[in-house]
Amino acid sequence: MKRIGILISGRGSNMVALAEAVSAGRIPGAVIAVVISDQSSAAGLVRARELGLETLLIERRGRSRVEHDGEIAAALRAQEVELVCLAGYMRLLSPEFIEAFRGRILNIHPSLLPSFPGLEAQAQAIRHGVKFSGCTVHFVDETLDGGPVVAQAVVPVLDDDTPDTLAARILKEEHRLYAEAVALIVSGNYSVAGRRVSATAQEDKE
Ligand code: GRF
Numbered sequence: 001m002k003r004i005g006i007l008i009s010g011r012g013s014n015m016v017a018l019a020e021a022v023s024a025g026r027i028p029g030a031v032i033a034v035v036i037s038d039q040s041s042a043a044g045l046v047r048a049r050e051l052g053l054e055t056l057l058i059e060r061r062g063r064s065r066v067e068h069d070g071e072i073a074a075a076l077r078a079q080e081v082e083l084v085c086l087a088g089y090m091r092l093l094s095p096e097f098i099e100a101f102r103g104r105i106l107n108i109h110p111s112l113l114p115s116f117p118g119l120e121a122q123a124q125a126i127r128h129g130v131k132f133s134g135c136t137v138h139f140v141d142e143t144l145d146g147g148p149v150v151a152q153a154v155v156p157v158l159d160d161d162t163p164d165t166l167a168a169r170i171l172k173e174e175h176r177l178y179a180e181a182v183a184l185i186v187s188g189n190y191s192v193a194g195r196r197v198s199a200t201a202q203e204d205k206e
Pocket of ligand 1: 013015044088089109174
């Protein structure tokens, strides 16, 4: 079983989507080991507990990023986590954390990267006037929303969209896409060549 750790800061709907996908057998071979929030007010923490998941609150409490990330890394190791999924985790991770879990951290972002990285991606898309946007699951490296792309989904941007209406359309795709991408990574049936992540033929697993 691949043990997944999910980091959240807020609502946690992608965390719930992953947990439901695991329960429904759509991410074979995976178990959610722990959900960690850096925010005590995160609604996702309550939802995770309701789902019977192990939860941890690890607040920054004025410490340096490296110290805070070190505590998170220690908690993930204690839970023998092999894959870290960021799901609305609103803090940048330190290079030390990224190095410790290199190639084993995924994030979901509400735009078609490399367009519109950073905050308020949906508002950025509307301001720019693009006709399509979407979401991206990518490996996390030291760049902001810049790691190798695992999967993307496209949605139209409508003339009367507000950031909220576009966000809702994208979020629906996020929930489906994140589970599919995590299933691919958990299966191990992928290869990475430079920045290119490709699905490979299914291996027969005992
Ligand atoms: C999502 O739009 C995700 O793409 C972005 O932050 C939002 C988190 O939403 N990184 P939720 O907490 O998963 O509901």
